[in-house]
Amino acid sequence: MNLTTGFTTITFSDVWHVMAPELIMILAGFAILLFDLFVSKGTSRRLSPWLGVVTVIVAIVLVIRNFGVVAAEGPGQLSNMLYVLDDYGNVFKLIFLFGTLFTLIMSIDFFKKNPLVAVPEYTYLLLFGTVGAMTMASAFDLITLFVGLEILSISSYILVAMRKGNSKATEGAMKYLVIGSIASAFVLYGMSFIYGITGQTNIALGGQMIAQMWMEMQPVLLLGFLLMLVGFGVKISLVPFHQWAPDTYEGAANPITSFLAVVSKAAGFALIIRTFIWGFAREFGELYIYLAIFAALTMIVGNVAALAQKNIKRLLAYSSVAQAGYLLIPLVTLGKGTNEHNIWLALGETVFYLAGYLFMTMGAFAVLTAVTREAGNETIDAFRGLYKRSPFQAVAMSVFLLSMAGMPITAGFFGKFYIFLGAINTGLYWLAALLFVTSAIAFYYYFGVLKAIFAGETSEEGTAVPKLGLPWSLNLIVWIGLIGTVGLGVFPNLFLDVLNGLHWFG
Amino acid sequence: MLSVEQFLTLAAILFCIGLYGALTKRNIIIVLVSIELMLNAANINLLTFARFGLVPAINGQVFTLFAMTIAAAELAVGLAILIALYRNRNTSDVRDQDLMKW
Numbered sequence: 001m002n003l004t005t006g007f008t009t010i011t012f013s014d015v016w017h018v019m020a021p022e023l024i025m026i027l028a029g030f031a032i033l034l035f036d037l038f039v040s041k042g043t044s045r046r047l048s049p050w051l052g053v054v055t056v057i058v059a060i061v062l063v064i065r066n067f068g069v070v071a072a073e074g075p076g077q078l079s080n081m082l083y084v085l086d087d088y089g090n091v092f093k094l095i096f097l098f099g100t101l102f103t104l105i106m107s108i109d110f111f112k113k114n115p116l117v118a119v120p121e122y123t124y125l126l127l128f129g130t131v132g133a134m135t136m137a138s139a140f141d142l143i144t145l146f147v148g149l150e151i152l153s154i155s156s157y158i159l160v161a162m163r164k165g166n167s168k169a170t171e172g173a174m175k176y177l178v179i180g181s182i183a184s185a186f187v188l189y190g191m192s193f194i195y196g197i198t199g200q201t202n203i204a205l206g207g208q209m210i211a212q213m214w215m216e217m218q219p220v221l222l223l224g225f226l227l228m229l230v231g232f233g234v235k236i237s238l239v240p241f242h243q244w245a246p247d248t249y250e251g252a253a254n255p256i257t258s259f260l261a262v263v264s265k266a267a268g269f270a271l272i273i274r275t276f277i278w279g280f281a282r283e284f285g286e287l288y289i290y291l292a293i294f295a296a297l298t299m300i301v302g303n304v305a306a307l308a309q310k311n312i313k314r315l316l317a318y319s320s321v322a323q324a325g326y327l328l329i330p331l332v333t334l335g336k337g338t339n340e341h342n343i344w345l346a347l348g349e350t351v352f353y354l355a356g357y358l359f360m361t362m363g364a365f366a367v368l369t370a371v372t373r374e375a376g377n378e379t380i381d382a383f384r385g386l387y388k389r390s391p392f393q394a395v396a397m398s399v400f401l402l403s404m405a406g407m408p409i410t411a412g413f414f415g416k417f418y419i420f421l422g423a424i425n426t427g428l429y430w431l432a433a434l435l436f437v438t439s440a441i442a443f444y445y446y447f448g449v450l451k452a453i454f455a456g457e458t459s460e461e462g463t464a465v466p467k468l469g470l471p472w473s474l475n476l477i478v479w480i481g482l483i484g485t486v487g488l489g490v491f492p493n494l495f496l497d498v499l500n501g502l503h504w505f506g
Numbered sequence: 507m508l509s510v511e512q513f514l515t516l517a518a519i520l521f522c523i524g525l526y527g528a529l530t531k532r533n534i535i536i537v538l539v540s541i542e543l544m545l546n547a548a549n550i551n552l553l554t555f556a557r558f559g560l561v562p563a564i565n566g567q568v569f570t571l572f573a574m575t576i577a578a579a580e581l582a583v584g585l586a587i588l589i590a591l592y593r594n595r596n597t598s599d600v601r602d603q604d605l606m607k608w
Contacts, residue, residue, distance in 0.1 A: 142569070143565070143568065143569050143572055146569075146572065146573070146576070147572055147576065150576045150579070150580065153580075154576075154579055154580055154583050157583050157584075157587065158583060158586075158587075161587045161590055165594060166594070167591075167594040167595055167605055168605050168606060170587060170590045170591040170594050170595075171591065171595075171603045171605050171606065172606065173587050173590075173591075174534065174584075174587055174588065174591050174603060175603065177580075177583065177584050177587055178528065178534075178537055178538075178541070178584075181538075181541045181545075181580050181584065182525070182528055182541055182544065184545070184576075184580065185521070185524070185541060185544035185545045185547075185548060186544075188545060188548035188549075188552075188573055189521055189544070189547065189548040189551065191548075191569075192517075192548050192551035192552045192555060192566075192569075193551070195552060195555055195559075195565065195566055195569065196551065196552075196554070196555030196559045196560070196566075197559075197560060198561065199555075199559055199560060199561025199562070199563050199565075200561075200563075200565070201565040201566075201569060209561075213560075246606070247606045250606050251606065
């Protein structure tokens, strides 16, 4: 990772070489925007989400091609390491893109049922939000990183508010915006101190300066670190800063909720891990304890608060808060030594869990959409007797919930198992024990839903139970989610081998 | 000649006023203005460090330009959501945003 001095001209081919998937997404986003502006009011906008789906698939192909580029030529970079192309970014980009793809496919059904929603705006904001997430995964400079974070956040604020005339949606969006903006201010204020001490906005150079200055400037650097951690913590809903999550998840449309739960959260982790590994690598032995406290609090409060929930979306929201706690543990283990081996292991654990989380969350939200729409409310009672109405959906939902709880032969089990092993290996026994205990608590509320699905009665004996159908788009997502969740659970080695073969940072 | 400490203190005071306002004010517009204060406090910090920091460099000023643009976009979206909220609920009071709790 060398830096050149002086100015270099950037040509389009340089940019294309490093950020081809992002460019495609941006161009398609603007194409949809212009299409919406210039065609007459009567023209159907139904094409937009399909254009979005095609774009995301092209971007996925380009990201997969980039794996090969990194393996052959080493990591690419743009404009003095403002933006880098490495496999760490590529893996996270794949997770974001698949999340967006599933969100778009689920949205097609959402548009049919809600004709008032502005389809083109929805589609291009989703694309732009994903570009923000991809920027967060690839940024190597505080400025790019902050811009990426804000592109994702601002797009998500609007997407949450997109349900026309829905008071809960605007309320959720407002809460998200106020808390998210305060978080941005914290991040920026923290970054300003780090910049002030190091004089660098580049993360790697800043990290070197931090190592030199650590002894004399420790209080200021620590202040900067904590301010940034608080800001990032809001974005990934760590516990004292998680209160926006249930409200926003409840208010948002189901596809957007799954987008927030998967893409937004994964992007936050991509950002945190890169910033802290490169910026605070040598000091991490002293700093990891703050992350450990947040992880512990998040696991406890997330799981305990979920016990009291009657609304299924809020229950999944608290469960996703708890998952953020589990996902933070691999990063915490780096506090016991940031040698390369540990970093690769921690990254592998995080990405494996995120991939499983992607499949189970998307699948769960697809089933949830069909069930709550039919019932007309979002309580757990909506699932009562689902097994009688639709055995397939009942079984699929059970697999997703058991995977979230961490039942063997599902992706969630192996994800948690690897994180648990990682914590044990690095001697963080108390955190590993806490992971185990809080997972046990989680079984309780997931079983509440399972009980409703299998045992609950909706009608008297003898009367015909109306069957619950599944639109093709939701059906597709449920199948993909099922195959992904069970596949990662039965053959975890296939994916782990791929992860082990990556050139994470080149 | 003002010293670095004075600028940093100003930024810290602005940040705290902004945070206090964002957490306690009842009107959403004032909350948004308070958030703007917090972001501007960070901008003052960045500019101070870019001019008088241990290692003065132009990066801080560039960063500030980006941060100002982003803050403007954020506030614009905030006001747009506020209008939608006002249409739905006919209130811009923070205390009335209680459809969802716990």
